[in-house]
Amino acid sequence: MTAATTPARSGVKSVEGAPLLELDNVKMHFKTKGEGFLSRGTKWVQAVDGVDLTLKPGETLGLVGESGCGKSTTARLITRLLEPTGGEIRYQGVDIAHMNERRLRPYRREIQLIFQDPYSSLNPRHTVGTIVGTALRTHDMVDKKGELARVQELLELVGLNPEHYNRYPHEFSGGQRQRIGIARALAARPKIIVADEPVSALDVSIQAQVMNLLENLRKELGIAFVFIAHDLGVVRHFCDRVAVMYLGRVVEEGPRDSLYNAPQHPYTQALLSAVPDIAVVRGVPPKNRIRLVGDVPSPVDPPSGCRFRTRCWKAQDICATNDPALEEKAPAQRVACHFAEPPVESIVAEVV
Amino acid sequence: MSDQTSPAAPHTVTRVARTPAANEEPYLEVNDLHVQFPTADGVVKAVQGLSYSVPLRRTLAIVGESGSGKSVSSMAVLGLHDRRVARITGSIKVGGQDVVSMSDKELEKYRGGDASMIFQDPQSSLHPYFTVGDQIMESYRAHHNVSKRKAKERAVDMLGRVGIPNPRRRVDQYPHEFSGGMRQRAMIAMALVNDPKLLIADEPTTALDVTVQAQILDLIADLQRDFGSAVVFITHDLGVVAEIADDILVMYAGTAVEHGPVNKILGEPLHPYSWGLLESIPALTGEPAPLHPIPGSPPSLLAVPSGCPFHPRCEFKDRVPDDLCRTLRPELISRTADLGRTSRCHLKDPDRVFETDVLPRLP
């Protein structure tokens, strides 16, 4: 299983020296009908509005944020299940943002998606062998004779009994079903796996099993991950770098440790401080908590300037007029805030 | 949709230290509760011999995975099971009255009066066709003989108390006009409108975002202080337990496997299942440690394993002689010198096993 690094597959072009994946000012605005009696003009939901991200081979990038922040839409843009309304998505330097389906096909093989819900993302009328085999056939990975052997190999790789290839999804538990989804994604020997909340539908003990599986696969196969989760602990465990999203934008992005230990954006600080931490019972002093007031504004009509300003305790006049750019404020740590600074007290208490 | 409140100064909260366990009279007392559902495939034994108690002004967290019986047992406490479908035995005493033996009429009076419940998903738990005020008023008028106008005053008052801005306008809106967090606040207002002495919260923050969850947890804690109720808080999130609970009951396959004060159970648990849970949670601090998940999956409630139901997944069963774990179901009793806590495990020295085998692996 070193095949994930097979060089230059047919149909996939690459530009020398370009990063594996690059999102450049990517936008996804969904059309929506105006509400009410007279305001009948079409409005746009700015689900993703100017996201810049890069991913190196074998790297894991975490995307965190609350519902409606655009992290799942970003996942669907990277895998090109959606066509962005603006910006470029470059895979090895080649813009795939507006490629047609035929030209996109080889790239689809390179970037695979794992879904959140292991119950609804598998066709209940197909056996596991068919589900994984279809993925193999779609991408011409093996000839017909080798198909079953490869299916069984993949099932074994994700910790399932290879003899169970002729069973149906309902015969498996939630955790096992998520493993089937992973096997299906691996069938194409991708270079990038986009995992959209891959463990959030699972029980704690099962969640840890799947996390360990993903981690082993990453180490063995060298696959790069875009890992999307709302659970900050899970993201911290799995990712090298983390990007925090709020209302369709990346507000802070950086190496895991700097982001968790010295977050500079007020939203990141609030988010981290809101996570209930079990360490409290083990002698760690209870943390000072920042409580955000109110709700996330509507992405149809986001606040002017900084989008977080309506809930931010640091907000000044400039925040309403000037949209802060995502700039490097610490080594490799980019923050989009006029008043970025590490918290006075540590947000996540260190064990004494 | 959202009420734009001007952002306050960094609103920080530090939680007050908990009062130690007092020897108070229990308000809720569950004794040897069994809940079974006969189905075509056999009898689903959802709860098997569950016992616990909660005094007023205290919060018990019931922790477990799906199928552990935590929700089923709590629905039984509120008398919500359809008796034509569920077989319920044992006793559930709430303020001295036994819920299991209540008649339908008595149950109606009891539900939502002395005891009420908050559910997981406020989106689906509120009726989409009735205004929020209408739903709160209905709850109030079911237990108080008052006019509509009085009931509406009460609804407005409750919405204000749970931190909904503009309650007088909000009371006439429909649930879909509320955000997720606001809907859960409305749910809480509805549950507390009759000043219940017992509040059951079934995963009330699981469907919410983390910043909203923090708001709701604060709110429940504040309201409990004001109302002085006994709270049963069902969750799978040990972090939430650490924040909100006084006591914790860990459930597995329909039974309690460990019970005691929260800092003891989470600080030095004595049951291999609790250990497994702790080792499955990635930490927010320190060097990321590898996770040690519990192998296998929870058992089917149609065929719960013999002896200790956890034995097929337990890595310590070999330390118990005579194959006891497979053949004999352990009792829920004190295993150490600390009498304030109980666990259901055959291990002779669970505290030492935790120190030597488990603790070093924890992050």
Added chain:
Amino acid sequence: MLLYILKRVLSAISVVIVTLVASFALFFLAPTDPAGVICGPRCTPERVADIKASLDLDEPPLQQIGAYMKGIVVGRDFEAGGTTQHCAAPCLGYSYTLGQPVTKLLAAALPVTVSIVIGGAVVYLIVGVLAGTIAAQVRGTTLDKAVVGTTLFVQSIPYFVVALLVALYATFLPQSGYHPFFDNPLTWASGLLAAWLCVGLTNAAAYTRYSRASMIETLGQDFVRTATSKGISRRRVVYRHGLRAGLTPVVTIFGIDLAFQLTGAIFTESIFGLPGLGQLTLRAFGQYDLPVLLGGVLVGSVVLVVMNLVVDIAYTFLDPRVRLG
């Protein structure tokens, strides 16, 4: 909302026009010569030419449609047997076989059919929704199985057999016949009772099943559990919280159903001897009475689009989440 209704009415009118033009086209494209059919077996070319001239069939089709449309708006004159008859707007043509304007024929037939359909609907909605709701509550019991079994049995009998049985055996019911409502509501009702029972009870089977399925789903919803947890009575939980949400899909089916029943009451009308729309169009079909047929098509399509609109508007009252726009 008003703007929405206006938009919908405009689109409804265009749907009706398209339907009319299409039906027109179908008649003219058909290989049969209408004049020949009307003329009958003993026909001479002169007579065919006469008929064609009197029906304007000798004019180009486009002109005929134009004249027809114009007649709807401003009225029209017809020549028949040397005399000129004025047909006031909205004129839908003139039936030569019956010697009357189509509007007059429709005006006489429509109230009959509407009475049958509405009365029947009252019966099957009450019986069906009630039986379905009760069955849903006792799901899986003998009573539930009996209800489901009965509906299956009723639905498997051809409708005309049921109608015939009622007509032949239900002799204890008042003599059926149509008496205008405004003459005497009592005789109106008694004359239609047999038809109502027949339409109502057969359709009730389907509505029992719709309501049962819908209520089973609704009673399993979280908000029903919430309602129970408040301590209100079971009846209030089922009928206020459950039925309110469970009725929504039934209303959708009902709206569409009602429109179809208006145009499909032929059996009921024939068996109970009620001179309704179905009978009128059936007769027109046999005699190739083109204007009457077109009138029937027009009424049918208008009713269908109107019912669709009514259902959509009813939705906004049933479900506050639905906002039209």
